[in-house]
Amino acid sequence: MAATFFGEVVKAPCRAGTEDEEEEEEEEGRRETPEDREVRQQLARKREVRLLRRQTKTSLEVSLLEKYPCSKFIIAIGNNAVAFLSSFVMNSGVWEEAGYAKLWNEWCRTADTTHLSSTEAFCGFYHLKSNPSVFLCQCSCYVAEDQQYQWLEKVFGSCPRKNMQITILTCRHVTDYKTLESTGSLPSPFLKALKTQNFKDPACCPLLEQPNIVQDLPAAVLSYCQVWKIPAILYLCYTDVMKLDLITVEAFKPILSTRSLKGLVKNIPQSTEILKKLMTTNEIQSNIYT
Amino acid sequence: MASRYDRAITVFSPDGHLFQVEYAQEAVKKGSTAVGIRGTNIVVLGVEKKSVAKLQDERTVRKICALDDHVCMAFAVLTIFIGLTADARVVINRARVECQSHKLTVEDPVTVEYITRFIATLKQKYTQSNGRRPFGISALIVGFDDDGIPRLYQTDPSGTYHAWKANAIGRSAKTVREFLEKNYTEDAIASDNEAIKLAIKALLEVVQSGGKNIELAIIRRNQPLKMFSAKEVELYVTEIEREKEEAEKKKSKKPV
Numbered sequence A: 001m002a003a004t005f006f007g008e009v010v011k012a013p014c015r016a017g018t019e020d021e022e023e024e025e026e027e028e029g030r031r032e033t034p035e036d037r038e039v040r041q042q043l044a045r046k047r048e049v050r051l052l053r054r055q056t057k058t059s060l061e062v063s064l065l066e067k068y069p070c071s072k073f074i075i076a077i078g079n080n081a082v083a084f085l086s087s088f089v090m091n092s093g094v095w096e097e098a099g100y101a102k103l104w105n106e107w108c109r110t111a112d113t114t115h116l117s118s119t120e121a122f123c124g125f126y127h128l129k130s131n132p133s134v135f136l137c138q139c140s141c142y143v144a145e146d147q148q149y150q151w152l153e154k155v156f157g158s159c160p161r162k163n164m165q166i167t168i169l170t171c172r173h174v175t176d177y178k179t180l181e182s183t184g185s186l187p188s189p190f191l192k193a194l195k196t197q198n199f200k201d202p203a204c205c206p207l208l209e210q211p212n213i214v215q216d217l218p219a220a221v222l223s224y225c226q227v228w229k230i231p232a233i234l235y236l237c238y239t240d241v242m243k244l245d246l247i248t249v250e251a252f253k254p255i256l257s258t259r260s261l262k263g264l265v266k267n268i269p270q271s272t273e274i275l276k277k278l279m280t281t282n283e284i285q286s287n288i289y290t
Numbered sequence B: 001m002a003s004r005y006d007r008a009i010t011v012f013s014p015d016g017h018l019f020q021v022e023y024a025q026e027a028v029k030k031g032s033t034a035v036g037i038r039g040t041n042i043v044v045l046g047v048e049k050k051s052v053a054k055l056q057d058e059r060t061v062r063k064i065c066a067l068d069d070h071v072c073m074a075f076a077v078l079t080i081f082i083g084l085t086a087d088a089r090v091v092i093n094r095a096r097v098e099c100q101s102h103k104l105t106v107e108d109p110v111t112v113e114y115i116t117r118f119i120a121t122l123k124q125k126y127t128q129s130n131g132r133r134p135f136g137i138s139a140l141i142v143g144f145d146d147d148g149i150p151r152l153y154q155t156d157p158s159g160t161y162h163a164w165k166a167n168a169i170g171r172s173a174k175t176v177r178e179f180l181e182k183n184y185t186e187d188a189i190a191s192d193n194e195a196i197k198l199a200i201k202a203l204l205e206v207v208q209s210g211g212k213n214i215e216l217a218i219i220r221r222n223q224p225l226k227m228f229s230a231k232e233v234e235l236y237v238t239e240i241e242r243e244k245e246e247a248e249k250k251k252s253k254k255p256v
Helices: A019-030 A034-046 A079-088 A145-156 A216-227 A246-250 A253-257 A268-282 B019-028 B085-106 B112-125 B173-183 B192-204 B230-253
Strands: A050-052 A072-077 A095-102 A123-128 A134-139 A165-173 A190-195 A232-239 B034-038 B042-048 B064-070 B075-083 B137-144 B150-155 B161-163 B166-169 B214-220
Touching: A050 A145, A072 A079, A072 A216, A079 A134, A079 A165, A079 A232, A079 A246, A079 A268, A095 A134, A095 A145, A145 A216, A165 A216, A216 A232, A232 A246, A246 A268, B019 B075, B019 B137, B034 B075, B034 B137, B034 B150, B034 B173, B034 B192, B042 B075, B042 B137, B042 B150, B042 B192, B064 B085, B075 B085, B075 B214, B085 B112, B085 B137, B112 B137, B112 B150, B112 B161, B137 B166, B137 B214, B150 B166, B166 B173, B166 B192, B173 B192, B192 B214, B192 B230, B214 B230
Parallel strands: A072 A134, A072 A165, A165 A232
Antiparallel strands: A050 A095, A095 A123, A123 A134, A190 A232, B034 B042, B034 B166, B042 B214, B064 B075, B075 B137, B137 B150, B150 B161
């Protein structure tokens, strides 16, 4: 204890660091008020990941893949991967929506968690009408770190089947790619693959070298599949244009010849046309860059 | 490591990078694709025109600009800047003033190399100054000098400049440059028309919707500069497509 100039008594910091004092202080900090608890619960409710059915807007009772059997699951994360699946795969068959995920985090443009319009980032799940065990996920929203586990639980469940094959497609900026060469000389966009131990088929592109890592939702899905011994492969496209771009989307084309997408793509020239149309409707002229 | 050395322009990183300058080069990649070709008697500049907003006046979105227009001799120095629009406007103004100032002082129009060096020096100053950021623009500068030799120069945000036979800057520049490396041959630039077609073909590699999104300008030796109208570009595009079809027919007819 020490007295200041004004006569108030303050607790002087003790450099000896007695353990008892520290424990006391910690407990005081940990003891949360009912308000803290309320705020924390409210935040948890706001950040909850919910899987809903489109027509009834009710939540699915069990996880998606527990409800529907699945032999093949293709997940597209990010707008370029989503555009690729939209033009090449979804236009080659009749797909039915099995549900959609609703979630909110700081990355969302709207603060309103109740009404997410269709033009906003979304996460939809579809299955092929002619073969309902083939699933597709289009995820163009950002799933935060604390929500990734919830997302996996709601989609895969706590005890997933092992006889399905997962394919994940996503993009990252080429400046994230760690290499001795300068990024200016890299042939972007280019494709790299990362697969789990149980995935036996060959990848259609070179594997991702160390020390590069995968992040966010693709990493969460891949880790989950590795732990549960599900064969899964991630195709990562490094590009220098993160917004919707024709050349980036076309960089995914080698995947069309792999077993993951075999039989799901019928008319490639038509798909290319649809892709071009998608690009022009989404193009916003920015006046900042000439 | 990068995050500790990339905030101030005047700080080198331990491995010798000037990160702000490298980031400025990334800004250039956000602009449209532009291509420049030096022929035997012609220089060609082509650029992708991005779609403008509905209410925007298209005529105010001109990308190819003349830096100097010598009225009597019909020489001109044409340029295109890709990257931050506002930076481009500022540098073009300074370059135009320098062209006139040079003419007043020395009574001769600038050479293409002189004005390129001026622009490059200006850009370099901004990479070595405290409190200023580099210009986020690359430029392609073309023209003919007194000696009648065609020239094409390229500058980048670091302030370097080089002469090129053909080059591309902006989005997907690497793809276009690779195309040019494969297709820039003596035959390809033998005639003026062939050089123009090469420029259009190079742009069509990355431009999505064909001729109506290409702005093209040429200078022929001893002739004033010419800006192509959309119709004229379309004519060339149709010819290119026709040639492509014929080449494919010939390939398919060849006995296996």
